[in-house]
Amino acid sequence: MDCTILQSGSRPFEDWYQKELSDDGRLTLDSLLKVNHKTKDHLQWMGFRGFLKGKAREHRIWELGYKADGRQYRVFGIFGSVRKRAIVLAGCYHKMGNYYPPNAINAACEMARKVKEGKVMFLERKIKSDL
Numbered sequence: 573m574d575c576t577i578l579q580s581g582s583r584p585f586e587d588w589y590q591k592e593l594s595d596d597g598r599l600t601l602d603s604l605l606k607v608n609h610k611t612k613d614h615l616q617w618m619g620f621r622g623f624l625k626g627k628a629r630e631h632r633i634w635e636l637g638y639k640a641d642g643r644q645y646r647v648f649g650i651f652g653s654v655r656k657r658a659i660v661l662a663g664c665y666h667k668m669g670n671y672y673p674p675n676a677i678n679a680a681c682e683m684a685r686k687v688k689e690g691k692v693m694f695l696e697r698k699i700k701s702d703l
Contacts, residue, residue, distance in 0.1 A: 583695065584679065585647075588663040593645075600640040601647070608636075614651070614658075624648070628677055631684035633661065646671065648680040650687065652694075659687060659694065 589598060608617040614634070621635040628648075636647040644666045652659050661683040664676035671677060686692045 584683065585660045585663055586695075592663070594641050597640040597643075597645060600638055601645070604636065604638050621646075624677065624680075626677075628681050628684075631681055631688075633677075633680050633684055637666070643667070646676070648676070650684050652687075661687075 589601070593601065604619050608614075608619070611617055614620060617636065619636040619638045621637045623629065624633045624635055631650060633648050633650055636649070638645050638647075646664050646666050647660060648662045648664075649658050649660045651657065661680040662676055664671045664673060666672070673679075683692070
């Protein structure tokens with residue numbers, strides 16, 4: 573699974589992962605990614621909530637959901653041109669029909685656009701296998 577890095581060197585997903593998630597949130601997400609990494613069909617991924625609608629639809633942004641710390645978390649991503657490459661764009665939490673931060677979907681759309689335009693680099697995020 574890859575995470576995007578902007579040409580400027582910022583790492584939005586990794587920053588969210590390190591700064592916004594608790595230890596429980598990180599462990600739960602790592603476990604989810606480990607299981608999904610072994611699952612061939614993304615429609616069978618644990619936590620796969622489908623593709624987003626609205627303006628995110630044109631970018632084919634998908635959503636993973638999981639619960640930790642009494643919160644519903646969401647991770648947005650797209651599939652890359654390389655087979656079996658999932659590109660993580662953003663993370664947030666979801667409560668009562670709203671995403672926090674409120675611009676999470678817009679940020680994911682912007683990141684997806686930059687990926688398609690070749691304006692980002694990728695950092696492969698190793699799936700933790702010791703969980």
